[in-house]
Amino acid sequence: MNRLLQDLRIVEFSAFVAAPLGGMTMAQFGAEVIRIDPVGGAIDYNRWPVTDSGDSLYWAGLNKAKRSVALALDKPEGREIARAIATAPGPGAGIVLTNLPPLRGLDYTSLKAERDDVILLRLTGNRDGTAAVDYTVNAASGFPLVTGQSNATGGGLPVNHVLPAWDIAAGLYLAAALLAAERHRSRTGEGQEVVMALSDVMLAAVGHLGYVGDVHINGRARPAIGNDLYGSFGRDFATADGRRVMIIALTPRQWRALGQATGLADRLALAGRMMEVDLETETGRFEARDAIAALLARWCAARSLAEIRDAFAGTGVLWGAFQDFVGLVRDDPRCSPENPLFAAVDQPGIGRFPMPGLPLDFSASPRQPTPPAPRLGEHTDQVLSEVLGLPPAEIARLHDTGIAAGTAAK
């Protein structure tokens, strides 16, 4: 993390990936992010992956560097305190981020009644208010039907992505939207409500990538082509030692590098003559891809991953080896504290392991260690005291009446 946004305070009511990632991105930019959860935790508090003791690595991963407040959001007094925290004064405060259905007293009208310049960022499922999550949005996107096996080899069944890509995009859109809205407020004094539907995030991406136009203008959609790159050359190959590698030639330079590094330049050129295409063009390489792959497959199958790595080192060939999560974590130095992105962090209740910070280096705001995720309710008393100025006796009363909870509540 860094300290670029350390004068901002964001109050988050959230669950799952998108809004928590949006808030965490702000926290990793140095903002004070207070996640307010119901006593006992929100619906994502035990999401998998979990440790053997049931602690959620997912929750810890998506809530690093935040403060945690636990309040009885099912009771009017709990919501009233939450609203007071969300609308507390201060030029960088009064910013609320949520992907939950609005609770009474925490909708935009109620928040604005307390603080006229409040900024509320709200993620919904569909624009009409109906529920949608990454899985349902993805099903509608068209992508699962072009993922996995190609049409030629028996595709046709949908394949879901495992990365919650729409949630991640939504979280990052929220971060950018928050900064745009806060910039507007700092210049004009005007707050606002910002609403985004997860399905619109998907629709915008499908359109931006050209697939909406493809159907409208061309009357067709791209086919399923397995792991091949669409419109140029890229495919995965088996190595002699049972690994697989992705080899790509998007640019003429990469294409020439591939011919040189493999020693196959002359014979690859024959693939172009055979298929009567210009292999210097992306379209030509795409059309000749099976012929190109026939030769590369044999070359890869005769070599171990290490031999391929040696052959490609420093050549400008664009390639990468497939690895599983265990390989990534244990064998890839990029996924370790050798990479400044990571630092070993003690996560209470879980243990010490490398956690990523913000994947951005700012020359004017050096990287700071990312704090772990809070324990649920860890900052309830601090926030009640610091933000609302409540005296200890009042905080004690809120605990006694079940309106507020500390970490013991887990």
Place this chain on the structure above:
Amino acid sequence: MNRLLQDLRIVEFSAFVAAPLGGMTMAQFGAEVIRIDPVGGAIDYNRWPVTDSGDSLYWAGLNKAKRSVALALDKPEGREIARAIATAPGPGAGIVLTNLPPLRGLDYTSLKAERDDVILLRLTGNRDGTAAVDYTVNAASGFPLVTGQSNATGGGLPVNHVLPAWDIAAGLYLAAALLAAERHRSRTGEGQEVVMALSDVMLAAVGHLGYVGDVHINGRARPAIGNDLYGSFGRDFATADGRRVMIIALTPRQWRALGQATGLADRLALAGRMMEVDLETETGRFEARDAIAALLARWCAARSLAEIRDAFAGTGVLWGAFQDFVGLVRDDPRCSPENPLFAAVDQPGIGRFPMPGLPLDFSASPRQPTPPAPRLGEHTDQVLSEVLGLPPAEIARLHDTGIAAGTAAK
């Protein structure tokens, strides 16, 4: 788009998805975004999908609402003019976004020499400067080996995502980073260089989602489970009319809604007794998922998609139908101008079709129509005149000497 950032000017040197999406996001927030390309276009100018005449729907999709300038970036004078545009005065100007290797004269030191408070945002492949693209980063991420068929049914071969999810995340990180850096500059007067590696975007996401901790703490990684939701209930089912639907029960409320809407509540409860798990918990539903699915599969197989839609309407069941790109574009009203996200736009050289704007609604900054993508070089003369104040005779000389080009160059 809206006008929230209309006082900003961003100069973009880019190709492919990530940096163009970052720039386009800024353009859709109202910023003036000038994409400077080599004469004849950058490497992505003809990327697929394309029309039958070879015009790129992809390029058009990722460069909407920008201005296009074509300069001979391979010549010192072309780079000098590009640097002058990038560092032109103005409180909202002097912001540069790129994912290309630095050209001589367009690196941070050279830009800063012209304008001390310049902000340069630079996307690289790997942190060490070696090349990486979405395909190679994804291969290393671990996700392809848990995508597609489950381990139980013959998985093991990597399945690439088709959505360039890492590029999209990177583009949106760049948008947020730009706003954070500009906020810092507007408060302190200090510019900076911001660097992000695409592989770090991947690594951060894998860590945030808990998969790095899973290996470190648990010594294991999640298995491939096909289209199933990890850690709760979600699976795809065939309908009587040859469609497929995704049905999910993440929350107890969704689980109860599913039992009620299908009329299977009592028999689903038997799955819990049979498997000796509590179906009110996510873990319980995950452990009993095959038993649950056995019953739901038969229910879905006996019904058409329309019948399932009717059965689930208004019930709170979380579900969605799979559709291909053609179905999305032709049959889904969310992907049409019925949705304010879309507007029919005339794209020069391509035609009129619905294009998405920003998937965000700002109450204080109403949605504006998104302009189409420019033709390459469409704004060369305008920018040379407006930004650099060059007289017509000088602009003519730049055309005559091949340093600048207008749209005729295509």
